[in-house]
Amino acid sequence: MAVDTLEPRGMRPRPFFTPRKIIIYSLLFFISVYYLFPMYVMIVTSLKSLDEARGGNIFALPIKVTFDPWFKAWDTACTGLYCEGLKVGFLNSMKITIPSVIVSVLIASINGYALVNWRFKGSEVFFVILLFGSFIPYQVMLYPLVIILRELHMFSTLQGVILIHTVFGMPILTLLFRNYFASLPPELFKAARVDGAGFWRIFIQIMVPMSLPIFVVAMILQITGIWNDFLFGVIFAGNQNYPMTVQLNNIVNSTQGVKEYNVNMAATILTGLVPLAVYFISGKWFVRGIAAGAVKG
Amino acid sequence: MESSVSIRDLSLDFGSVKVLQSLDLEVAKGEFIVLLGPSGCGKSTLLNCIAGLLDVSEGQIFIGGKNVTWAEPKDRGIGMVFQSYALYPQMTVERNLSFGLRVSGMPKAEIEQRVNRAAEILQIQPLLGRKPANLSGGQRQRVAIGRALVRDVDVFLFDEPLSNLDAKLRSDLRVEIKRLHHRLKNTMIYVTHDQIEALTLADRIAIMKNGTIQQLADPHTIYNRPVNLYVAGFIGSPSMNFLEGTLNPANQTFVADDGTVVPVGTYAFETPVSGSTKAVLGVRPEHILIGEDAKSKPFTQEVEIEIVEPMGSDTLAWTKIAGKAVTFRCDSDVVITSGQKILIGFDPARGSIFNAETTNRI
Amino acid sequence: MAEATLAAQSKPEEISTRPSLLHNIFLRNLSAKIAALPMVLTVLVVFVGCSAWSVIYSFTNSGSLPSGKFVGFAQYERLFKTARFVGSAENLALYGVLSLVFTMVVGFLLAVLMDQKIRFENTFRTVLLYPFALSFIVTGLVWQWIMNPNYGIQKVAFDLGFTNFRFDLLTNSDTVIYGLVIAGLWQGTGFVMVLMLAGLRSIDEEIWKAARIDGIPAWRTYLQIVIPMMRGVVITTLVIVGSGIVRLYDLVVALTQGGPGFASDVPAKYVYDYMFARGNLGQGLAASTMMLVTVLIILIPWAYIEFGPKKNK
Numbered sequence: 001m002a003v004d005t006l007e008p009r010g011m012r013p014r015p016f017f018t019p020r021k022i023i024i025y026s027l028l029f030f031i032s033v034y035y036l037f038p039m040y041v042m043i044v045t046s047l048k049s050l051d052e053a054r055g056g057n058i059f060a061l062p063i064k065v066t067f068d069p070w071f072k073a074w075d076t077a078c079t080g081l082y083c084e085g086l087k088v089g090f091l092n093s094m095k096i097t098i099p100s101v102i103v104s105v106l107i108a109s110i111n112g113y114a115l116v117n118w119r120f121k122g123s124e125v126f127f128v129i130l131l132f133g134s135f136i137p138y139q140v141m142l143y144p145l146v147i148i149l150r151e152l153h154m155f156s157t158l159q160g161v162i163l164i165h166t167v168f169g170m171p172i173l174t175l176l177f178r179n180y181f182a183s184l185p186p187e188l189f190k191a192a193r194v195d196g197a198g199f200w201r202i203f204i205q206i207m208v209p210m211s212l213p214i215f216v217v218a219m220i221l222q223i224t225g226i227w228n229d230f231l232f233g234v235i236f237a238g239n240q241n242y243p244m245t246v247q248l249n250n251i252v253n254s255t256q257g258v259k260e261y262n263v264n265m266a267a268t269i270l271t272g273l274v275p276l277a278v279y280f281i282s283g284k285w286f287v288r289g290i291a292a293g294a295v296k297g
Numbered sequence: 298m299e300s301s302v303s304i305r306d307l308s309l310d311f312g313s314v315k316v317l318q319s320l321d322l323e324v325a326k327g328e329f330i331v332l333l334g335p336s337g338c339g340k341s342t343l344l345n346c347i348a349g350l351l352d353v354s355e356g357q358i359f360i361g362g363k364n365v366t367w368a369e370p371k372d373r374g375i376g377m378v379f380q381s382y383a384l385y386p387q388m389t390v391e392r393n394l395s396f397g398l399r400v401s402g403m404p405k406a407e408i409e410q411r412v413n414r415a416a417e418i419l420q421i422q423p424l425l426g427r428k429p430a431n432l433s434g435g436q437r438q439r440v441a442i443g444r445a446l447v448r449d450v451d452v453f454l455f456d457e458p459l460s461n462l463d464a465k466l467r468s469d470l471r472v473e474i475k476r477l478h479h480r481l482k483n484t485m486i487y488v489t490h491d492q493i494e495a496l497t498l499a500d501r502i503a504i505m506k507n508g509t510i511q512q513l514a515d516p517h518t519i520y521n522r523p524v525n526l527y528v529a530g531f532i533g534s535p536s537m538n539f540l541e542g543t544l545n546p547a548n549q550t551f552v553a554d555d556g557t558v559v560p561v562g563t564y565a566f567e568t569p570v571s572g573s574t575k576a577v578l579g580v581r582p583e584h585i586l587i588g589e590d591a592k593s594k595p596f597t598q599e600v601e602i603e604i605v606e607p608m609g610s611d612t613l614a615w616t617k618i619a620g621k622a623v624t625f626r627c628d629s630d631v632v633i634t635s636g637q638k639i640l641i642g643f644d645p646a647r648g649s650i651f652n653a654e655t656t657n658r659i
Numbered sequence: 660m661a662e663a664t665l666a667a668q669s670k671p672e673e674i675s676t677r678p679s680l681l682h683n684i685f686l687r688n689l690s691a692k693i694a695a696l697p698m699v700l701t702v703l704v705v706f707v708g709c710s711a712w713s714v715i716y717s718f719t720n721s722g723s724l725p726s727g728k729f730v731g732f733a734q735y736e737r738l739f740k741t742a743r744f745v746g747s748a749e750n751l752a753l754y755g756v757l758s759l760v761f762t763m764v765v766g767f768l769l770a771v772l773m774d775q776k777i778r779f780e781n782t783f784r785t786v787l788l789y790p791f792a793l794s795f796i797v798t799g800l801v802w803q804w805i806m807n808p809n810y811g812i813q814k815v816a817f818d819l820g821f822t823n824f825r826f827d828l829l830t831n832s833d834t835v836i837y838g839l840v841i842a843g844l845w846q847g848t849g850f851v852m853v854l855m856l857a858g859l860r861s862i863d864e865e866i867w868k869a870a871r872i873d874g875i876p877a878w879r880t881y882l883q884i885v886i887p888m889m890r891g892v893v894i895t896t897l898v899i900v901g902s903g904i905v906r907l908y909d910l911v912v913a914l915t916q917g918g919p920g921f922a923s924d925v926p927a928k929y930v931y932d933y934m935f936a937r938g939n940l941g942q943g944l945a946a947s948t949m950m951l952v953t954v955l956i957i958l959i960p961w962a963y964i965e966f967g968p969k970k971n972k
Binding site for chain 1 (some may be wrong): 690702704705775784789790794795902929950
Binding site (some may be wrong): 345348349352363369370371372375376377379380381382383384385386387388396400401444448456 | 666863865867868869870871873874875876879883884887888
C-alpha cells in the first residue's frame with residue numbers, strides 16, 4: 001500500500017525543548033541551587049582567612065585559599081573551657097555512636113524476630129505501646145531517666161548515653177525489623193523448627209543471613225541519627241564525653257572572644273562529614289530506610 | 298469488509314530491546330479479536346500502542362479510517378478496561394462513570410442519559426451510589442466496562458480484564474462480555490493469556506510470540522490447523538502430543554525415530570514435500586481413540602497404560618508411543634487401569650505435521 | 660538462655676514425649692521472653708513509667724529535687740501566667756503551622772516534579788535530601804551565618820547597592836520565627852518529598868492510564884484522583900512531621916538560643932532550662948506534660964482514624 005509521507009507515522013515528534021520541559025528543568029535547577037548554596041557558603045567560608053570572611057561576600061570564592069581554619073577547628077578551637085578543638089568531640093562521638101549502633105540494632109533485630117515468629121501473650125500490646133512511645137516528647141521522660149541512670153551509677157558516662165540511644169532507637173528499629181521479618185516466607189521458619197532448631201539457632205543461622213539489607217538500612221538510620229543527636233549527649237554523656245554536635249555548638253555559640261566565622265564553618269562541615277559520607281555512600285539505602293520506617297508504620 | 302482498526306508495520310523498541318516487530322493487523326468493524334500469548338510476548342504492549350498509552354517507534358495505527366498514530370488516547374475513539382479495574386477509589390460508581398465526560402464539558406442531561414444506559418446494560422443501577430471499595434471483584438469489573446461504555450466509542454480494548462477474578466466469576470463474566478458484544482456489536486480487542494477465554498470469545502485469535510503475530514485465524518483453524526509448532530504447543534490443554542521422526546513422501550509414511558511407522562496417506566499436505574524430511578507429527582489427545590473405535594484408523598498400536606487421571610467429565614491416560622510420553626482422552630465411562638494393555642489408534646488427517654527445521658506446518 | 664539449657668539437662672531422659680513436648684513449649688516461650696525483655700523494660704520503665712512519673716510530679720512543688728508535696732494544679736496555673744512559657748507556646752504554634760503547611764505543600768510539589776519522568780532523578784533527589792542527613796545543629800549554624808546581618812546575604816545585597824534590603828530575620832524579634840522556619844524547611848522538605856514520592860509511586864499505573872483514556876488533564880488527575888488516594892501517606896507524614904515540631908529544640912539552640920530575648924523560645928527549651936539550669940523541677944515537669952498533651956491531641960485522632968472502629972467509607 002502506498003503510504004502518504006505526510007501522514008503521521010512512527011515516533012510522535014517530540015521537540016527537544018517543550019515549554020513543559022523548560023519549566024520543569026528550570027524549576028529543578030533553581031530548587032537545587034537553593035538546597036546547595038548553604039553547603040557552598042560553608043565550604044568557601046571555611047577556606048577564607050578571618051579578615052576575608054568578615055570583609056568579603058559570603059558567596060565569593062576565597063581570594064587566597066587557606067586550610068588553617070580547618071586545622072584550628074580540629075585541633076585548637078575553644079569549646080568553652082578547653083581549647084583542644086573538635087577532635088575530642090569527634091572521638092567521643094565515635095565512642096558513643098559505634099557501641100550504640102551495634103547494641104541498638106542487635107536488640108531491635110531480636111525484638112522484631114520475637115514479635116514475628118515467637119509471639120507470646122501480650123507481645124503485640126508491648127509493640128503498640130513501643131510505637132506510640134516514639135511519639136512522646138523526650139522532654140517528658142528526661143528527668144526520671146536522669147534519676148534512674150544516677151541510681152545505676154551510669155549518669156554522665158558513656159554507658160549511660162549508649163543505653164539512652166538504645167532505648168530511644170528501639171521503636172523505629174523494631175518496626176523496621178518486624179516488618180522485614182514478617183515479609184519473609186513463614187515456611188522457612190516452620191521448616192527450621194521442624195528440623196529441631198531453637199530460638200537462637202534459627203535467628204543466627206537463618207534469619208540474620210537473609211536480612212543483611214535491612215541490617216544495612218538500620219545501621220544507616222542509627223549512625224546518622226546518633227551522630228546528629230544533641231539533646232541526649234548534652235544531658236547524659238557528661239562534660240568529658242560531650243559528642244561532636246555539643247562541642248560544635250559550644251565553639252560557635254560561646255560568647256567570649258572574637259567570632260571566628262571561618263573556623264566555625266570548618267567545624268560545622270567537620271561535624272556534618274560523617275553523616276554526609278554515610279548518606280552519599282549509601283545512596284538509595286538511606287532513602288529506603290526513611291521510607292520504610294515511615295510509610296509502612 | 299470495512300476495517301475498524303488497522304495496524305501497519307508497527308514496531309516498538311525500548312532501547313535495544315525490540316518489543317514489537319513490524320506488526321500488521323487488520324480488524325474488521327464489529328469483530329472480536331483476542332491477542333493471546335505468554336507473558337512478555339508483547340500483547341499488552343500492542344494494546345497500549347493502540348490505546349495511545351505508548352508511543353510507537355515505527356509504523357502507523359488507523360482507527361475508524363483515521364490515522365491516530367500521534368493522537369492522544371482520548372481522541373482515538375476507544376474505551377479501555379484494565380486488569381486491576383483502575384477505578385477511582387474515592388468516587389462513587391456514578392462519578393467513576395461520568396468523570397471523564399464531566400471533564401470534557403458534556404451537558405449534564407447527556408451525561409445522565411449515557412450513565413443510565415450503561416448502568417442498565419451492565420445491570421449496575423443499584424450500585425451507582427456506592428464506592429469501589431464496597432463492590433465485589435465482578436461488580437468492579439462491570440463498572441470498569443461501564444466506564445468504557447459511556448464514552449460511546451466504536452472500539453473497546455480489554456487488557457486481561459478477568460485475570461484478577463476467581464475461576465467461577467471469570468466464566469460468568471466471560472459469558473457476560475460475549476453477550477455485551479452481541480448486543481453492542483462494537484469492535485473489541487481483548488488481551489489474555491488464558492486460552493479458554495480466547496477460544497470462547499474470539500472471532501479471530503492472534504497468537505503472539507516475541508513481538509510478532511504467529512497466526513491470526515478463527516479459533517477452529519487455530520486449534521485444528523496450527524501454522525507452526527509453537528502455536529500447536531501453546532493451544533490446547535493437555536497439549537498436543539508430538540512424535541519426532543522422518544517424513545517419506547515416496548511411500549506416504551512418517552517413521553518415528555525408534556522405527557514406528559505411521560501411514561500418512563490421509564493427511565492433507567499444505568505444501569508439496571519432495572524427498573524425506575525431518576518432521577514432527579502432532580496429534581491432539583482427544584483424537585487418539587481406543588478399542589473398537591481405534592481399529593479402523595490408519596495407525597494402530599497396542600500400548601500399556603502408565604497412569605490414569607480421571608477428570609470427571611472424561612479421563613486422561615498416559616502411555617508411550619515410539620518411546621515418547623503420550624496422553625489421550627477417553628470417555629469417563631470407559632474403565633481403564635494403569636498397567637492395562639490396550640489398542641489405540643488415530644487418523645493423521647486430524648493431526649498436524651511440521652517441518653522439524655522450520656517448525657512450520659507441512 | 661543459659662538457664663534454659665541447664666533446665667533441659669537436668670530433666671531425666673526417660674520421661675515420655677508428652678511432658679517433654681510441654682517442656683519444649685515452655686522453653687521456647689522462655690527464650691522469646693528473655694529476648695523481648697529489653698523491649699518490655701523499655702516500654703514499662705521508660706515510656707510508661709517515666710512519663711507517668713513526670714505527670715505525677717508535675718502536681719508537686721518540686722524545686723531542684725523531686726519532692727512529694729502535692730500542690731494540685733498550682734504549677735500549671737503558674738505556667739500559664741508565665742509570659743515566657745505562653746510566648747514559647749505561641750512561637751511553637753506559629754512555627755508549627757508555617758512549617759507544617761510549607762513542608763507538606765512544598766514536599767508534595769517537589770515529589771510531583773520528581774515524578775515527571777525527569778532525567779537525573781537520582782541526582783536531584785540526592786541534592787534535595789542531603790540536608791536531612793545533617794544535624795539540626797549543623798543546619799542552625801549554617802543559616803545563622805547566612806542570615807547574619809553584618810556578613811551574610813544582607814551584606815551582599817548592601818554591597819551590590821540594595822541599601823534598603825533587609826535580611827535580618829534572626830536579630831528582629833518579630834521575624835526570628837520565620838528564620839527558624841526557613842532553616843527548618845531547608846532541612847525537612849526533602850524528607851517529606853521522599854515520602855510523598857513513595858506514595859505517588861505506589862499508585863497503580865493503570866489508574867493513570869485510565870485517566871488518560873478518559874481525557875483527564877494531569878493536574879486534575881493529581882488533584883481529584885491521586886491526592887485522595889494518598890490519604891494514608893499524607894496522614895502518616897503529618898503525624899511524623901507534627902510530632903517532630905513539638906520536640907523542636909536543637910535547631911533553636913543552634914540558630915538563635917531562643918533569642919533575641921525570648922522571641923524564639925520554645926517549650927522544649929523552657930523545659931530544659933527549668934529542669935536542668937534553674938532547678939525548678941515542678942515548672943519543667945508541668946511544661947513537659949503540656950508537650951505530652953499536645954502530642955496526644957495530634958496522636959489520638961490519628962490513631963482513631965487509622966486503627967479505630969471499622970471504617971465505613
